[in-house]
Amino acid sequence: MDDSELDGLVAWWEAANYLTVAQIYLRDNPLLREPLRAEHIKPRLLGHWGTSPALSLVYAQLNRLIRRTDAQLLNVTGPGHGGPAIVANAYLEGSWSEVYPEVGRDEAGLLRLVRQFSTPGGIPSHVSVPVPGSIHEGGELGYALVHAFGAAFDNPDLIVACTVGDGEAETGPLEGSWKGTRFLDPRRDGAVLPILNLNEAKISGPTVLGRVPDEDVHELLHAHGWAPVEIAGDDPREVHAQFAQALDTAYDTIRAIQAEARAGAHGRPASAAGPRWPALILRTPKGWTGPKVVDGKQVEGTFRAHQVPLANVRDNPDHLAQLETWMRSYRPHERFDEHGTLVPELARLAPTGDHRLGSTPHANGGRLLKALDLPDYGAYAIDVPAPATVTAESTRKLGELLRDLFSRTETSRDFRLFCPDETNSNRLGAVFEVAHRELEQARPDDEAVGPGGRVMEVLSEHLCQGWLEGYLLTGRHGMFATYEAFAMVSASMAIQHTKWLEAARGLEWRAPVASLNVLLTSTCWRNDHNGFSHQGPGLIDTMISMSGDVVRVYLPPDANCLLSTADHCLRSRDYVNLIVIDKQPELQYLTLEQAKAHCAAGAGIWEWAGSEHPGDEPDVVLACIGDVPTLETIAAAWLLRTHVPELRVRVVNVVDLMALSPPDVHPHGFDRDRFVALFGEQTEVITAFHGYARALHQLLHGRPGAPRFHVHGFAEQGTTTTPFDMVVLNEMSRYHLVLDALRRTRRVPAGSDALERYCETQLTRHHAYVREHLEDMPEVRDWVWTEPAPAA
């Protein structure tokens, strides 16, 4: 690199540093045309200076690499509150002004730029949805690297640079992300280039990696399949020169690894190690080039530089002077011309068009998204000659659909399935007929394992969810299938992704992306054998409080409804779809055509299950939401119509949970008329719900006669027991539903008393049966249901 190129790098970097400080501090006088005065300073100082110089260094260097190589690069920034640095660079390269024309490339635009930063009506102080070029929100820390890997999968030409702060590096999800190398296929995937920025401090203390011996940091990365190279120093020119050389070498290494693999020369023996991917360690002072000492205390290079190194600028003339000196050290008048526009010598250092980091379509994945080539889901339908006569493992049919989806995307490679290690356990194993698990190292005894796989099995919900998020936000499709209870492990990630989508909806320039589809299976009701720790439908609670613009929750009662639901979800955009259904053999209710109509409606009356008189109001409504609740409700309705034939019972099944919400709360909420057509206005509604019983009331509030909904659902009662005991423990059994229905119905038709006694007897017998279980050890079929579910 010659001197002038180095000059350019440093000059760009100083311009970015200038704009970073300007955003943090200034409400006026953005180019320091006049001496800095207290009234130019914002009333509240936000944003983090500490990490910003390193982020701008990375940005400037990546720009150079792009110009030199024409490579496709995506920049993921972990140190989120370094937002002003990324905003500054996106502004300098012109991307910002293209999506936000009101922030033009002149002095008026600069004023707008500094005023909008972390200001009411403006933008957040961290890298966030409004930042062009970002697929990663720097709020909740830990997911930068997992998002980077998700972006790299099936993007063979892309290099994802990912800056990881040594604060974020302490989180579990980030520590778990380093091993992404083991799942990266150099033939078909792109590359991830991590840049670990060791500035050695967090908000008020040291970081772990900042204090361990240097060789431990290198070892850590090396142990995870990386070949780290360290760039360290505090002299800007030297560090820039070192970094440029390291980056060039890293780029060459990446391309060599890929070329070797893609030339078919990658025939290493199965037991040998995979490639070591390059990684950079950047050890630079926290708050580098900022105030060194403030009020006699060292600031640069310490935790004191983490946020705003000069805090009382308005009231303290010394601080104000120090700020002005600091800002002028970046020579703004050499960087911007008399109109406030970046000088041409610097402007030409940015890549052009979509090659700019702020303009790459990979960071606005909807621009690259193609509709999935989905098979006709009717081909996988179960033949249901009559309701409740056929038993099947519902998710197995979904597995067949996904198998053919893998076949149809063999070339496009724009679909992946993510699952801790339970694809087979969740009955989705048909996918292995045509696809396999991605893993660098396979052995002959393995089944469906090897490089180039698109089934991502890693025992980490964080990695599954995060990889999928990165994959979706770069314009592809996928599904995350997981045990219901352990879906809470990555609940906070689902929240953050929901917030991302909600914010993205407000930005016209962000094109819609494929929805995040989460299949929750191995549910609370059928984790009877695994016990209490495996029983928890909590993700429903979490998601129903999120924005109705984004979240949908479906509880298909059987296989045909699951197929219809999955097809809909896989075609949808910008949603987080929860699909909740168990994997165990279960009764099937609807034909394909019935399922289509039922799922399209979201909820409906199942006349075959009830005993209504046409035109009359029913005496009682039995509502059911979810597969096991539907089974118990169908059985309860059968008991009622068999033993109390005069009672008019209506059965309502709900697939689309949010249909129960008032329409002003969720767009899927039925209007009043549709709601009343199903549930009446005053009829008692005995409701069986898959999730936590009382959570349903937060949906139903505001509905006509909300108190008449009596919800039986998960009540946090669980243990190692039988499926039927689970519904008894939680008082959702057919007997509980019948008893509740009889007691809440005003009329007492013939047979009511006898049926009530029968149900009580059955429950008494059941309790005795469980007590005696250890002695008896009855057969498995008796573990499941104490009486067969009836035909319609």
Add this chain to the structure above:
Amino acid sequence: MDDSELDGLVAWWEAANYLTVAQIYLRDNPLLREPLRAEHIKPRLLGHWGTSPALSLVYAQLNRLIRRTDAQLLNVTGPGHGGPAIVANAYLEGSWSEVYPEVGRDEAGLLRLVRQFSTPGGIPSHVSVPVPGSIHEGGELGYALVHAFGAAFDNPDLIVACTVGDGEAETGPLEGSWKGTRFLDPRRDGAVLPILNLNEAKISGPTVLGRVPDEDVHELLHAHGWAPVEIAGDDPREVHAQFAQALDTAYDTIRAIQAEARAGAHGRPASAAGPRWPALILRTPKGWTGPKVVDGKQVEGTFRAHQVPLANVRDNPDHLAQLETWMRSYRPHERFDEHGTLVPELARLAPTGDHRLGSTPHANGGRLLKALDLPDYGAYAIDVPAPATVTAESTRKLGELLRDLFSRTETSRDFRLFCPDETNSNRLGAVFEVAHRELEQARPDDEAVGPGGRVMEVLSEHLCQGWLEGYLLTGRHGMFATYEAFAMVSASMAIQHTKWLEAARGLEWRAPVASLNVLLTSTCWRNDHNGFSHQGPGLIDTMISMSGDVVRVYLPPDANCLLSTADHCLRSRDYVNLIVIDKQPELQYLTLEQAKAHCAAGAGIWEWAGSEHPGDEPDVVLACIGDVPTLETIAAAWLLRTHVPELRVRVVNVVDLMALSPPDVHPHGFDRDRFVALFGEQTEVITAFHGYARALHQLLHGRPGAPRFHVHGFAEQGTTTTPFDMVVLNEMSRYHLVLDALRRTRRVPAGSDALERYCETQLTRHHAYVREHLEDMPEVRDWVWTEPAPAA
């Protein structure tokens, strides 16, 4: 080690393996007194054989170490579904029969032992609460090592052995836990001895660490401060001999590190590395000593051995014969005598009394727990001459209390504070006057950092929560203070801990432990400046669906209420207490005495804030839950009583959220009379709630007139804005509350119309104000509230 000692180790191990297989398979004939027949086999086969032999090897070896050294050992078992192995060992050593006398040490007891395993009415298949000697539930994977460190802190004589499976090792939280070494003080803490069991496979595929080069595994541990030693092989005697030697060496190393540190010889320079703690890598075949080949496929050493290696034993005579051969290979008749009792040569290999792994009081921490020496919280009270006249940062007072608590526990060392990196940010910084952050490596520029600290700052909610759980379950006290939104990161851990406590309550032998206290601060309402990703009260949703036996949620409105609440929580046992309050300056309402009474009641009428006529029913009730909701409610009440003096307004403040639940749902639920005394039966209740607005309806369902509660709360509306704009966006502002109250009140007293117009105008002005904010940049004080909150 001589041959006879080695013989003993192997014999114990084989007895444990035998009982493991017996638990998985047998319902009868537990000692194979007669030839194995199909009817002896359980109807459903559960439990995981794959990991079990390694777990029993560890147990046998730890027994030998204890007998040899008399050391205090605690055994944490990560591979959870290896439950039958741990149960087998606890049974062999006698601990099991002591807490469960019905499972005696004879043949009848053996029958009970095998029948109870993973059977309805019995115990789960994974290591769980009923297992004596366990502080760790092996359900949701990832927390074994973090629990082990929590147990070791401030337990200088304790060594915590922690077996980590290579499946669990893929999780983020486990990967994040290795660095616990950096927070372990050899002078004052005990030791953690990880045993990484590489059996190289998960349920249906390979593990990551099972396939990477061996040197990468060693490097990974070394990078985190460990000195790993590998034991590998498939010959039992050889592996046992190797392991014994490695364990002896590890023990000597641990004691040497501790002795050196405790002798004061630990004066290493600040920049040098800390000690490398020993760690063991145990590479043994999956399903070791089980069936090698089944139906022509390799099973031992592959994923096929993960669960039950022989599946169709009842229907397949070959499998049955294979099972019998396998079981008899462990020579049960040499291990147990004619009564079914373990032979004395083996029985004497177990440690005795509380030294047994299944009987150590460290795993039943309530036995060691001492009440905290709490200062009188009244000493930190804020002087409140009149309600709503004084402003303070409420959490700062809690920080002072915690400071003195640290002083008072200087010797007992049985209290720690856990916090990502926000102790100062959360205004708890007073603790640093007497305590400091634990970190091995400190530098002169640090503030309050160094070895021996009891403030645990690590940027990982998983580590904070997990360390605290391990600390509590071994009989100590603590608090986890965290940003409200990011508390969701470890929500699943909070769920699992709640389930643990719920299950422990059902076991008389488990003594109560100190509660898990979580302070949620930097709340959604006051993360205005950080934006949408930082705004989320979701942990409340998660926890209110958990068991009412365990969960309590407190929302103190001011500092004195916070002090009273914290004092209560720190004294409590076996609960998970959420305390929700912001850290920013906020109005103070109650004197110390008033706060004491108010918090003891859980909720009450604030007469000074309302305009009731004694004896009359109010026209409207304004209810508030949480600090910001209280502020807006007090202001709304002031507007109403100032402008519509005839309107009878009652103000109710709720501190104990669960008081709103019906008493059959939560024990804190007020009975009907108390509820009606506060809220009437028909009066409209305009409710301002800190959390997600609609979540409150799941508490209120079943209350008299539940639909009359109109909840204003967090509605997932957020951005980078002002605190006042947050309450406007979410329609919880004083103006929204007034408008709702006026519109829902039947009477229209004089002034109503004018006040309605005033509120509408204020909201219109506010919206304009926010739109113009970027241009105006008003002063900070104007960012906060558009009008001052009134005095009472």
